[in-house]
Amino acid sequence: MTKILFFGPLREVMGVKEFELDFETTPLLRSDIIARLAKGQSTIAEELGAASVRIIADNSIVADDFDLSASKEIAFLPPMSGG
Amino acid sequence: MTKILFFGPLREVMGVKEFELDFETTPLLRSDIIARLAKGQSTIAEELGAASVRIIADNSIVADDFDLSASKEIAFLPPMSGG
């Protein structure tokens, strides 16, 4: 099981903070996860796929083409606003 | 009577913080005051005449050629070090 987390505006778009999913594919790319989560809803696909959204795999920022199949926790982070 | 004030290192050079003097000359320039105060002592003349020393006449910074004959309080300020 892989835990998927959403933060900030993305959490509202998804309507949920986190859920768990089984992914069997290897490699598992960001685009594969988005396709599964969006289920054809273009808004969700666009929001999760935006260039400004960063992917965190097990607490590390990873590139778009990172293989996420071994990751236990994957987070989608919209632009941050600290300070 | 004109009050003459010295601050910081200049106070130590002069050995006194302030004293009063009568000046009869008009115009009265910085150089006239220095000549009177130094009484031929070149160290004092040099210290008071240094380009880095500012002259304050009645709480205003004035130029070297300012006529000080009407000033009630004249201060010699070596370089400042606030903050």
Next chain:
Amino acid sequence: MVRVQKEAFDAGAELNAFTQSHTDMGAVVTFSGHVRDHNHAETVSTLELEHYAGFTESEIRKIETEAHNRWSHIRTLIIHRFGTLKPGEPIVMVAVASAHRKAAFDAATFLMDYLKTDAPFWKKETRGDTAHWIEPRETDRIARQNW
């Protein structure tokens, strides 16, 4: 030192404790950020700060480490809150102690510029009856990029 916490903090008490623990350093610069009471001519009622527990702390520690790489003889304190805050409450505090003021000013500015863009927080401000996500500003992106 990095602290990410829900509880309010006393910026003045933090400044004094920080100063007293670095008596070898004469210059201390602080930044403190507080929830504003107005925005776009509307009264602000709350500011919600969401974070990513664990990851947020480690990202802020990276920012702090980078500051110490750039200014070798500074001491730093970063406190950042999450949760629901009211107007006037402190959000963030950065303190930098140094022997000279320039390093203290520069490092404090650096820390704030990086926290703005790289610290994992998301802010939602409630004004009147409406909640608004605070969008990162272009000026913040540029300030971060110029370091």
Next chain:
Amino acid sequence: MVRVQKEAFDAGAELNAFTQSHTDMGAVVTFSGHVRDHNHAETVSTLELEHYAGFTESEIRKIETEAHNRWSHIRTLIIHRFGTLKPGEPIVMVAVASAHRKAAFDAATFLMDYLKTDAPFWKKETRGDTAHWIEPRETDRIARQNW
């Protein structure tokens, strides 16, 4: 607000009071300077600050006014001490409140750069058995000139 005083002050309490009086401004930057306990590998016992009563206040007010001319929507506090101070004691504090952090950082830096060269104070540091006048530094002159 400018205060030139002999008495010690509590930088933390000043920061809190200043912040609470400007709840419309979310960003506060402070600089606080303290008597160092070592200099040139010697223990500092006292720092004497001489000033020119009346003139010193009016010159600092001019510096403050110039800051308000350059950054129109800031609030400022400047506290500067004179007299004989011990290591660890506060010498100077500058606080700037603003809606945005850049103006607060810039104005606080400006105030300190000007205070260093243009505020009528003379400092004598006693290290071991010897008193030394603190000479203004060339870097301070340049910092002032670059504004």
